[in-house]
Amino acid sequence: MKINKLVLKNFRSYEEETTFDFSTTKEKNIILVGGKNGAGKSTIFEAIKLCIYGPMAYKYQGFNSSYISRIKSNINNNSLKNDTVDAFVSIDIEISESTEKNTYTLKREWTFKDKKLDEKFVVYKNSSLIPLDKEELNYFENYITSIISPKIFEFFFFDGEHLSEFFIGKNSNIHLKQSLLSLCNFDTFDVLKNTIISTARSNKNTNDEIEIIKDDYLNLENRLYELNTKEETISEEFKEIENQLEDLQQEKLKLEKDFRKKGGVLAEERELLNSKTIELETKRSLINQNIKDFCNEMLPFLIVKTKIINLEKQLKTESDTLLYSQLKNKLNTEYIKKLLLNKIDPSSLDKIAITISEALVDDIKPDSYEENFESIHNLSNDESKYLFSLINTILDFNNTTILDSFKEYRNISNELSDIRTKLNTSLEDESLNQYINDIANLSNKIGHLSESKNLLSNSLDEIRLDINEVTSERDKSKSKYIELLQSNKVVDMSSNLILMLDDIIQTLTENKTKEIQDNFMYIFRKIIQKDNFIDFIDIDSNFNAALYINKMYYSLELENLIENIGYDEMERKFGRLFFDDLFKLYNVENRSELLNAIKTDTQSSFLTLRTKVDINGFSSGEKQIYILCLYWALLKASDIEIPFIIDTPYARIDETHRNNITSEYLSTISDQVIILSTNTEIDEKAYREIKPKLNGEYLIQYDDKNRKTIQREGYFFEV
CATH class of the missing domain: 3.40.50 (Rossmann fold)
Incomplete structure (x- = not known):
């Protein structure tokens, strides 16, 4: 078609x-x-x-x-x-x-x-x-x-998001089986089987135990049918809510986009912008005061910085000259004679005192001393200290700090201008309120739908759990029912037909399963671009799909694996085919014989075994390729145009x-x-x-x- x-x-x-x-x-x-x-x-x-x-x-x-x-x-x-x-x-x-x-x-x-x-x-x-x-x-x-x-x-209609859970989720084997039965029209046999089971209710059996078990089996079949129907209905409703949520989310995004295109500023954002304005204005005011203080206190001196250097030199010379004059007057000949009196020969006292006085005065004379130097400022000691401190501050001043202040002041001004522009160009209060109301209404709808979606999701989880439990009970009841029929040699056409239909479905699905496996590997190898990535796909009788790769093992490694984690964990990790290969290579029929065979392996050889690959460890892209290939294999096996x-x-x-x-x-x-x-x-x-x-x-x-x-x-x- x-x-x-x-x-x-x-x-x-x-x-x-x-x-x-x-x-x-x-x-x-x-x-x-x-x-x-x-x-x-x-x-x-x-x-x-x-x-x-x-x-x-x-x-x-x-x-x-x-x-x-x-x-x-x-x-x-x-x-x-x-x-x-x-x-x-x-x-x-x-x-x-x-x-x-x-x-x-x-x-x-x-x-x-x-x-x-x-x-x-x-x-x-x-x-x-x-x-x-x-x-x-x-x-x-x-x-x-x-x-x-x-x-x-x-x-x-291929939807990757839906089919990801469909083919990889916890019920993927059930979905795979149902898909194959539907695509190949094998579900007709299931319908026929259920019809026969329903008709069989009217047939009376003298054996009370068989009758009880049969009723239990039929009730479980009906219960399973009701649960599957309910699960399908809720799934449809869940999908519909998901579509509605997606539409509302798109509508909300579009409304917010249009709102901002027209200059809209939400109330929360407006409040943040106003708070930011106050913060920036305060900061700018402090910087401005610092700049004013600089201009009043420091800038005039920086303008005449060369004269400040001369002033420093003049003051230093004045200080040195004053000190020299004071010491010179103190260290006169008479002062020295008093110091040396009674300590040296009086006859040479005058000569020695003159020599020492002249030597000391000459030694303390500053390099900058000028004979005719005139003092201009005549500062006191405190005044001189203060002025020298001020001069050092001026001469050591780093202009980078004030330049950074000017730069920060300009940046704050620009940011304030942008904020005011955004606030001034925003929508009027009436339009703003309309947008806010529309967005709030959409958010409420999204919230209610999300709540409904969560409730449906929980219901689906509960129903699927019930389906698994009822399926298990149904299978046990069916096995017991058939076992009782056979043990009591009851010739019951209905049970024979049920068994026959089960055999037909099993035979047909086995052939189709082989075809699906071949189709999958054909297209998977065409698409995937990795060597030795996957060598085989196995779909067992319960429609559990598993991927395998051929790996080399040393016999000692196998012995250690069995001793360390045991058979069950090995089968869970490495897959059913891993043990099939082991049994075949060692020519044993059960696990108890396997360990002895490995231990007595005198060759200590390497073995190639099919080893399961964890699909959940694939990247998102590899998972998508896996799903696409399984999908392709199913469709090709169905022969539907x-x-x-x-x-x-x-x-x-x-x-x-x-x-x-x-x-x-x-x-x-x-x-x-x-x-x-x-x-x-x-x-x-x-x-x-x-x-x-x-x-x-x-x-x-x-x-x-x-x-x-x-x-x-x-x-x-x-x-």
């Missing part, structure tokens, strides 16, 4: 009639639809699914009030203002029927009559102007759902693997691949790589002013 064309009108954000040509060729099998978040990309997938399945697209049984409410929310608001409402989605699908290829045009249209919503669904075959009649239409609806059910169709719609194909994929995803993955997974991407997901380089495979490309943009999506041909970039 291929979707050749999609037409939308007044559906969600698509107001005008908008057409997407999705036709592809074998060589060019990719259609690229670009758009930013909120532009309307996911609407495309929903429109296709809704057009084909109607109420079943939302898991409703018919045209009920819930479905009507859902459709009303999908109709473009602008169209409701017109005299008549004309809203529809239409698709052209190509289906291979025997040796022919027929094209069906499906159109689902909505109008209002007497304030009530009316839906009209018509189908045209091979461009006929006459639609299928009622009987033919009923047959076609049953036919299309038999070819591809809504559940399977949704599987072909249907368009593959993928949202952001390169999420978390590093640049080195993108080219392989384009050439090996997207070109082979389906004859028709529709990619929904942002400009950051498929950027300009990725666009150049994918360009040769494109048969069509569109760019959709959301017009904020008119609140509608606009479409044009081309992508964000041109090549």
Whole structure:
């Protein structure tokens, strides 16, 4: 099946009639639809699914009030203002029927009559102007759902975020099994088995114990069915709330962006800016006072700095000269004679006193002494000390400090100017309050939805725990029931059929599992660019998937591992196939024989064993590649021909693997691949790589002013 064309009108954000040509060729099998978040990309997938399945697209049984409410929310608001409402989605699908290829045009249209919503669904075959009649239409609806059910169709919409938990989470084995059964139509056998079990209730058995066990088994089956149904319903509701939260978050971000574009300043930010202004003004005032003090006290002296140097020299000379004069007068000849009296010969006293006096006076004479020097200032000792201190302060002054003060003063002035500009250009109080109220309302909605989401998440965890417990109880009850039937040699057609159907499902899934493993390794080796990264994938009977790599072990290492951590921990760490290889290499059948065989290994040889690789240790990109490859392997094993719609194909994929995803993955997974991407997901380089495979490309943009999506041909970039 291929979707050749999609037409939308007044559906969600698509107001005008908008057409997407999705036709592809074998060589060019990719259609690229670009758009930013909120532009309307996911609407495309929903429109296709809704057009084909109607109420079943939302898991409703018919045209009920819930479905009507859902459709009303999908109709473009602008169209409701017109005299008549004309809203529809239409698709052209190509289906291979025997040796022919027929094209069906499906159109689902909505109008209002007497304030009530009316839906009209018509189908045209091979461009006929006459639609299928009622009987033919009923047959076609049953036919299309038999070819591809809504559940399977949704599987072909690849969402990396959802599938990460789907294929790696704690219930990944259950999801993998259910996916395989659905894709390969093996779930029909499950439905048949449950029908037989239900019918078997009416059959009476004389053996009371068997009857009790059978009732217990059937009750557990019903309980499990109810839990699975409830889990599916809550999961759908959880996903819907997630979508609503994403829309509200985008709306809030847009509102805040618009608010700031118009000069808006939130009250909290305004208060911070005012506080910052006061702080800066105080700081600037202190700096200004320091500058004034400098100008009053220091600057005049710095201007005449050369004269200050001369003044210092003059004062020093005056001080030295004064001291010299005082000492000179003190150390006269008469003073010396008094000192030496009675200490030397009187006859030579005069001569010696004169000599000593002249020598001392000459010794204390300062270098700067001038015979005719005149003192100008005649300062006191205290005055001289103060003036010398002031002169030293002036001469040692570092102008960097005052220059830094001027620089800081200018910076503060500039910052104050910016703050005042921001405050002066902000919105008026009325507009500010309106924005604040709108943002507060959105925040409240987001808060309520987040709370609901958390409650649903908790409910899902509880239900999934119940499912695991009931599944375990059901399996035990079933085993006991079959065991009692066999031991009592009860020939019961129902039990035989149940066993037969279980065998059929096991046989079919075993073959498909092998095919999935081969498909996975084929595409994984094509995409991954690492040598000796993964050698094998194993999917066991319970659909637990594990990756393995061939590793070398020394026999002594194996002996130490068994002695240190034991068999159970080894199997948990290294995998089931690790022990399968050991048993085969040592030709033993159980664990008790294995250790003895290893200890008696006289060769002490190296062994190549398949060793499990922990997927949780992969990088985000490697996990995404693992999921993509498992997804590809499933689809190839199912042999279903249907368009593959993928949202952001390169999420978390590093640049080195993108080219392989384009050439090996997207070109082979389906004859028709529709990619929904942002400009950051498929950027300009990725666009150049994918360009040769494109048969069509569109760019959709959301017009904020008119609140509608606009479409044009081309992508964000041109090549």
